[in-house]
Amino acid sequence: MNRKKTNQPALWPVLIAGGSGTRFWPLSRKDRPKQLLCLTAERPMVCEACRIIKPLAGCGNIFISTSRPLASKMKKALPEISRENFIIEPVPRDTAPAIGLALAMLSRKIEPRKPEPVLAFLPADHYIARPAAFRKVLTHAADCAASEDLLITIGIRPSFPSTNFGYIQLGKKLKGKSGLAMVKRFAEKPDAALARRYIRRGFLWNAGMFLARPSLLWRVFARYQPGMFRQLKKILEAPAGKLKATVNSVFSALPKISFDYAVMEQAREAAVLPAEFGWSDIGSYKILGELAGRGLTRNLGKGRLVLMDSRNLFVHTTKLAAVVGLNNLALVESDDAILVMELGSDLKLKQLVQQMARQGLKKYL
């Protein structure tokens, strides 16, 4: 990996690390979302995501987009990232406002006489089996984003007809760009039959990674989200002394809307780079169990694991865990709760957490 080659644009990765979710309850809590959990390594997922891109950008050019309640934990988890590189959302919104805020804040840092960097918006809670291959893809995507002035998303070559991801249909290929193609359309999460059809027709998984030059991002915001564009401009142009107050007032007025929906699905400038680097969104206990190996014989918490006639488990407990005569389940222990769940019943887990909120059991969430 050599970022010093001439004509290569500077890459400024922005890790989107403000989200929350319930898919890993009871390990994940309101104040300890997935990106702060050690699910695939000894360190939190956001640290892994950061470690993997460090060779591309260096700590000085890595930015962390996160929410106010998570900010101090994030800073503690990532001591090598300067405080100034944390972009704090005053209230929870979706990815379009998160990306817009990062765009405005980072645009303030760009030096006018230098070549424009490429911003890369990346998840902070995914798993990448082959980091070197991933970095190679990002480098190529950044080159294309700069040379072609496109809004580039990474499309993962599907390994199975998943119903958990959106899909991307490829349009016209761009010659000499390693498979880079214009986006024909973004497709919502399909059912199983449709997913199989998508696979046959060569659709790719949408992994939520976007690269573009700031100038193009401003143009697409202006074209497809003019309201948001005007608000973000205020942040861009606010005097330093009034920046924080401007962010606070502007950001909370922005709509809860995803960047896919707000911009990508409409943008004529959207292109997709097909890639394969052992990516997983780590969307459920089941996927973690699969990553750790089917027929798991290891407790991913600190406890021992003893099994009798049981297999295909995800076990994360501090106490010794014993499973007898049961297959396909997650057994997860946190400080104050124990979950036993059939692997794959993620929707039911979501419903359970909602039910707990209604039952006044919020202290467990």
Add this chain to the structure above:
Amino acid sequence: MNRKKTNQPALWPVLIAGGSGTRFWPLSRKDRPKQLLCLTAERPMVCEACRIIKPLAGCGNIFISTSRPLASKMKKALPEISRENFIIEPVPRDTAPAIGLALAMLSRKIEPRKPEPVLAFLPADHYIARPAAFRKVLTHAADCAASEDLLITIGIRPSFPSTNFGYIQLGKKLKGKSGLAMVKRFAEKPDAALARRYIRRGFLWNAGMFLARPSLLWRVFARYQPGMFRQLKKILEAPAGKLKATVNSVFSALPKISFDYAVMEQAREAAVLPAEFGWSDIGSYKILGELAGRGLTRNLGKGRLVLMDSRNLFVHTTKLAAVVGLNNLALVESDDAILVMELGSDLKLKQLVQQMARQGLKKYL
């Protein structure tokens, strides 16, 4: 219940409370066996067993047969029972030595000029739904034991073809004694088909309860276990100052053998009283779950319980327990272990515990 009626013999119940087992691991441990657990009530099972027979005998005549490692916990659990009424086995043996030791120790307390009492050897870890009916049965059994000079066992009328109990086949009925019959034979735990045949033929469950006068017990030991008889005689006749040493030396030389096998199965004096009082041996988590009600919605530990699409559970945890998309399982948390088990796979649990012992995980047992 009026034990003062003339001609009624004094009843001296002996609770057999020295056993150990793994069926309730991880709640039960080597030093905290089932009879010390609070499985069916707020108090340990041995306390319940004691409470139920107290109206028949009074605390002064209730005896506790237990093992040396459990003695202090037993005394603490049963403060109303005098220290002298605890019969401590120096080493673990089976029920024949336990009953033999109790026989020898209690025979030393019998006053020669008074009518002989009836000894009733009873489990300390069973559940009885209708205690008054149970006491009525015991009273009648004791009367028969005294008037007919028989070795009486209580035969439970089966509610289903269980494969977990031994069975008793009835022989000749004794007139005017409420169904009391001589024992034709004792049958080992059957398989399912045989259990159904036993039920059709009117066999009864062997609940491990025996009543007899001491003089008859001495005779049957002499006839069917002459070696054990000679050893027990030494305890009976030991001078007070040498009693403890005699017990220690004699008891450890006795064979590990059950009273059923050693005596009952051979004894011509064995009779059985058919009875029904909501008895359960509480042999597994499954039975506990059934007792607590199918489709359980209560955590029998101190924790909350939240369920989504799950039923037929036995849950005993201190932390909040959440079960998602799973039926027919036990979820049990102790200080240092969590067990998840398919209900009904008790043999596998036993194997698991044996495996843990082999793996050097004895501190969890």
